[in-house]
Amino acid sequence: MITKKDVQYIAALARIHMSPDKLQGLTKNLADIVGYVEQLQKLDLKNVKPTSHAVPLTNALRQDTVKPSLSNEKALSIAPQTRGGCFQVPLVIE
Amino acid sequence: MTHKNMSQAFETVIGLEVHLQLSTKTKIFCGCANMFGSAPNTNVCPVCLGLPGTLPVLNHQTLLYAIKVGLALNAHINPFIKFDRKNYYYPDLPKGYQISQYDFPVAKDGFVMIKTDKGPKRIGIKRAHLEEDAGKLMHDNTDNCSLVDYNRTGTPLIEIVTQPDLRSAGESYDYLNTLKLMLQYLGVSDCDMEKGSLRCDANVSIRPAESTSFGTKTELKNMNSFRAVKSALEYEVGRHKQVILSGGKIVQETLLWDDQKSVTVAMRSKEQAHDYRYFPDPDLVPFTVDYKVLDQVRAELPELPGVKLERFIKQYGLNEYDAGVLVMDQAAANFFESCCESYNQPKKIANWLNGAMLKEMNERKVGISELGLTSVNLIELIKSVEDGVLSHLAGKEVLTLMLDSGKSAGQIIQQQSLAQVSDDAVLMAIVDEIIQQNPTAVEQIKQGKFAAAGFLVGQAMKKSGGKANPKKLNELITRRISHA
Ligand SMILES: [Zn+2]
Numbered sequence: 269m270i271t272k273k274d275v276q277y278i279a280a281l282a283r284i285h286m287s288p289d290k291l292q293g294l295t296k297n298l299a300d301i302v303g304y305v306e307q308l309q310k311l312d313l314k315n316v317k318p319t320s321h322a323v324p325l326t327n328a329l330r331q332d333t334v335k336p337s338l339s340n341e342k343a344l345s346i347a348p349q350t351r352g353g354c355f356q357v358p359l360v361i362e
Numbered sequence: 363m364t365h366k367n368m369s370q371a372f373e374t375v376i377g378l379e380v381h382l383q384l385s386t387k388t389k390i391f392c393g394c395a396n397m398f399g400s401a402p403n404t405n406v407c408p409v410c411l412g413l414p415g416t417l418p419v420l421n422h423q424t425l426l427y428a429i430k431v432g433l434a435l436n437a438h439i440n441p442f443i444k445f446d447r448k449n450y451y452y453p454d455l456p457k458g459y460q461i462s463q464y465d466f467p468v469a470k471d472g473f474v475m476i477k478t479d480k481g482p483k484r485i486g487i488k489r490a491h492l493e494e495d496a497g498k499l500m501h502d503n504t505d506n507c508s509l510v511d512y513n514r515t516g517t518p519l520i521e522i523v524t525q526p527d528l529r530s531a532g533e534s535y536d537y538l539n540t541l542k543l544m545l546q547y548l549g550v551s552d553c554d555m556e557k558g559s560l561r562c563d564a565n566v567s568i569r570p571a572e573s574t575s576f577g578t579k580t581e582l583k584n585m586n587s588f589r590a591v592k593s594a595l596e597y598e599v600g601r602h603k604q605v606i607l608s609g610g611k612i613v614q615e616t617l618l619w620d621d622q623k624s625v626t627v628a629m630r631s632k633e634q635a636h637d638y639r640y641f642p643d644p645d646l647v648p649f650t651v652d653y654k655v656l657d658q659v660r661a662e663l664p665e666l667p668g669v670k671l672e673r674f675i676k677q678y679g680l681n682e683y684d685a686g687v688l689v690m691d692q693a694a695a696n697f698f699e700s701c702c703e704s705y706n707q708p709k710k711i712a713n714w715l716n717g718a719m720l721k722e723m724n725e726r727k728v729g730i731s732e733l734g735l736t737s738v739n740l741i742e743l744i745k746s747v748e749d750g751v752l753s754h755l756a757g758k759e760v761l762t763l764m765l766d767s768g769k770s771a772g773q774i775i776q777q778q779s780l781a782q783v784s785d786d787a788v789l790m791a792i793v794d795e796i797i798q799q800n801p802t803a804v805e806q807i808k809q810g811k812f813a814a815a816g817f818l819v820g821q822a823m824k825k826s827g828g829k830a831n832p833k834k835l836n837e838l839i840t841r842r843i844s845h846a
Pocket of ligand 1: 389392394405406408409411
């Protein structure tokens with residue numbers, strides 16, 4: 269069963285800001301979705317090989333050959349804040 | 363707590379995780395150059411910056427390297443391999459997840475043999491998998507910001523995880539050195555810890571000596587050398603004992619090693635929930651490894667250090683020490699063998715390589731190939747010494763001159779007139795002079811005290827500027843005195 273706490277936890281992990289008045293509704297929505305998918309648990313999958321990918325392809329590889337990278341200016345052009353050729357972010361400390 | 367408990371014997375249990383950057387030309391999932399030391403954010407593209415709409419494509423070479431490492435670790439190579447997303451938020455990870463491997467790593471269930479006082483010991487390898495490296499963060503506390511360089515993002519890594527088979531800090535240190543040498547032989551990485559090409563984290567716990575269950579472990583990070591790993595483990599084992607013996611409990615946590623203060627400190631982490639929610643990466647299709655690929659990679663495997671050591675002892679009759687020093691350096695070991703091909707004096711060649719040559723390499727801070735010396739050059743020099751043309755001391759000087767000038771031993775001997783003077787007439791003049799100057803020693807020799815002859819040889823040697831052949835001098839002195 270999905271609880272309000274589960275929803276808050278998942279939101280925190282995904283860095284989603286959620287206003288408290290939405291919590292009740294989202295919890296119900298998520299519980300419904302999980303409940304719907306849970307029907308699969310009833311299937312007998314003993315002889316079914318696990319699907320690891322939706323596309324039946326393997327070994328998509330590329331050669332170890334250098335391709336041009338972006339210029340520093342171009343790479344940083346999408347950043348809200350930059351300094352000294354770097355992306356600038358709020359202070360994080362390990 | 364009873365007194366008996368105070369002297370309770372504990373067993374240490376350690377597992378190590380090594381992250382190795384692979385030295386491919388490009389990154390693992392994009393064509394950006396895999397290079398250390400570039401200007402910040404110049405080896406980046408939409409793929410490794412994690413921009414929407416881009417797709418990662420696996421670099422074939424990284425897979426071959428990983429298989430190579432797996433085979434060298436005596437591991438089972440999975441015939442079916444896939445990549446998964448390890449989710450966490452941190453600014454050094456632009457996508458919000460790291461592409462790694464969860465349930466189908468490249469290799470699993472291997473082992474590494476290490477030497478211990480009690481003989482060889484097998485250290486189990488749980489798994490070895492491919493993943494991408496994260497970017498580099500620099501913190502500016504005064505300005506309340508962090509700066510991110512994504513050049514390292516997407517650098518191919520192989521993570522090698524041991525079973526909890528290591529029983530001391532010393533064993534861990536030996537395992538790391540054994541592993542590193544093997545990885546260097548494979549040529550898949552420069553294994554340079556200072557550049558961060560090789561990094562090591564440790565899990566450590568202790569338990570009562572007779573116990574089979576595990577104690578609570580702590581994870582150690584931020585060790586920048588194997589010596590630091592050893593110190594951190596020694597410190598942490600001591601801390602665990604102290605906490606347990608004083609009735610406390612070890613808390614499972616991640617600690618950082620402070621090399622300056624030689625202590626472990628708790629990480630000041632921001633609510634870092636370790637809930638990675640692994641799931642298969644839909645951007646990457648799975649990979650298969652068939653016997654053809656395995657055979658191809660296996661054929662490329664070099665002779666590994668342990669095997670080479672045994673062979674050097676057996677084939678060349680070297681002692682374990684000499685063989686060990688040679689094997690420590692793959693290029694030197696190869697050089698040794700090419701010398702032995704044309705000059706069947708393995709012990710003498712090993713002495714030169716592990717002595718004078720090693721000293722030159724250390725002083726010049728270069729590897730043997732950068733010395734610019736061929737095996738033919740070295741053998742010519744060794745023969746000159748063995749034939750008595752050069753004294754051993756002069757031989758070492760000639761080596762230095764050879765390396766400085768790029769000239770052969772013969773050329774230098776001629777040029778510097780370093781050849782030992784064996785010409786009887788020249789030597790006889792020196793001998794006569796010495797005999798005249800040292801009547802006491804001469805008298806002693808006449809009375810049968812032959813030790814005094816050594817003194818005279820030394821004097822004559824000095825007079826000749828170290829160039830005379832000592833054997834010849836001894837001969838001449840003895841002859842001169844007995845005929846006087
Ligand atoms: Zn890139």
